[in-house]
Amino acid sequence: MDASLWKIFIGASLINNFVLAYFLGICPFLGVSGKLSTATKMGAAVMFVMLIASVCAYGINALLAAINAPFLSLISYIVVIASTVQLVEMFIKKMSPALFQSLGIFLPLITTNCAILGLVLFQTSKGYGWLQSIVFALGAGVGFTIALVLMAGLRERLDFAETPHMVKGVALTLLVAGILSLSFMGFSGL
């Protein structure tokens, strides 16, 4: 039991990294990865929403199976995610207005972060139990944070590099992401 949980965690965080292998959550990955400090906090916020959404989705699945209405699943997931994000937003605004400022528009946009909905869908299709779901969410959150932090570190360095005018902006970030993705493939041997 322990070993299989560990396997889920490593699988979600490194081998099948959500950002670099499944392309989920690319928008914040390209948008918030400019500064290292913001990237870390964004990662933490996303991980928290993932945990709550994952537990709620487990409950929703049980409920929808009971009333025999599987076609409502997508709509219920998105409602849960949207309300959790609203909760996190209010919490951060109250506890740390500075952080709220620095995350800016990307905080409410966690709702449309594919990584979270993707996590919920994968966990449903793989038929995880509640403990496995939590570990899966934790792994995915850690993986997202790792990718975001790595990218932010690289981009802080790249700011000082001399790059041709044509490459500047999204194209450069995508090239770096491609190389990162290649290096993460090395983990598949684990």
Place this chain on the structure above:
Amino acid sequence: MLMETLTKVAPKNTPDSSPKKKGRKPADLLSNDEFIKGLWRENPVFVQVLGMCPVLAVTNTAENALAMGLATSFVLLMSNVLVSSLRNFIPKEVRISSYILIIATFVTIIDYVIQSISVELHKSLGAFISLIVVNCLILSRAEAFASKNTIGKSVSDALGMGMGFTFALLCLGVVRELLGSGSIFGWQLMMDNFQTWIIMILPAGGFFTLALWLLLFNGLQLKKSK
């Protein structure tokens, strides 16, 4: 990235703001300008960089890319129509949640439609059909365009953006399938001794191909501005 685009695009789209339209008939239901801008000038992928997840994830073959593009276009069209027709009824405070609910409904429909057409296709697209819900492109068109414009204009906007999105997906899909498996739409094109580039089907290939297309577009634009 979404909101940046919203603020960038929004002022252009407000009615009567563009002087170009003066010579046009006011009752131009399917206005050409709204249609063409999505195809090229404001292409959702190459210019606005929206909806990246499906662009990178399902473009490993041209067939997947086409199916994804059409499914997204359908959801975009239907949600634009509904949002535009309800634009005077939805209260401002809950508009984003209402848009997401509208989009989720249509995505559920297209999910079942694809499943009934081809189980194989449904399998190869996998979770990415459901993930159309969180495609920033659709939400941004609902917020920036459909909520402010008439149904006719929203329809042509959705058609243009949908075509532009499909076109971009095909651009990536064709390149990746040709280099990764030596074929297009399953038709063998390369000669027999062609060594396939496995990397093109792998995730990293998606990042590289998109980066190269963006470079091409940047280069074209730089040349134009000179």
